[in-house]
Amino acid sequence: EVQLVESGGGLVQPGGSLRLSCAASGFTFSNYAMHWVRQASGKGLEYVSAISRDGGSTYYPDSVKGRFIISRDNSKNTLYLQMGSLTIEDMAVYYCTRGGKSTMTDYWGPGTLVTVSS
């Protein structure tokens, strides 16, 4: 059974940093691109980043470019999101999800909540 479990969320001050993790199981992690998507409370969904199967290619929308870094450790079946210079606009539930053209977003984790507040 495919499982994705995010962790690392919490309370951080504006301007601070946080690293999220996503533990994957039930599939061959290294065979799939992986994505991060976020959802502010009561709002819609927004893509945050994507990474290729080997980690050699990464993608970011302008809203987080230069502040967020996606990475992965295929030996640990784990996806990461290093977030910096956080603002209240970054406050959201962060989900990890699978990539791949036909498999993209087929599985989602429960999400981890990031709260930005002083």
Next chain:
Amino acid sequence: DVVMTQSPLSLPVTLGQPASISCRSSQSLVYSDGNTYLIWFQQRPGQSPRRLIYKVSNRDSGVPDRFSGSGSGADFTLKISRVEAEDVGVYYCMQGTHWPYTFGQGTKLEIK
């Protein structure tokens, strides 16, 4: 970025009646490989999104056959043939053709 526009944003439906949600993109979603990467999700209250339909019209495993997707190019539709109580939630379309991938605003389906 590709803008995804859903309508309606609120959809009250009587149990057993059909429902339809439109999703339009600001540009064609046909990818260089010939496929169209348009996805539909359901998000029930308090839950993570669940993929229902991928590549316009392919239903995911376990999704009831009352859900169907159709469309082409930049104009897409999700239909529910007979709404059941468990269908309450927010429905999103998403394009996976042009980076950054983008979502529609969401359509909130409720029972009348």
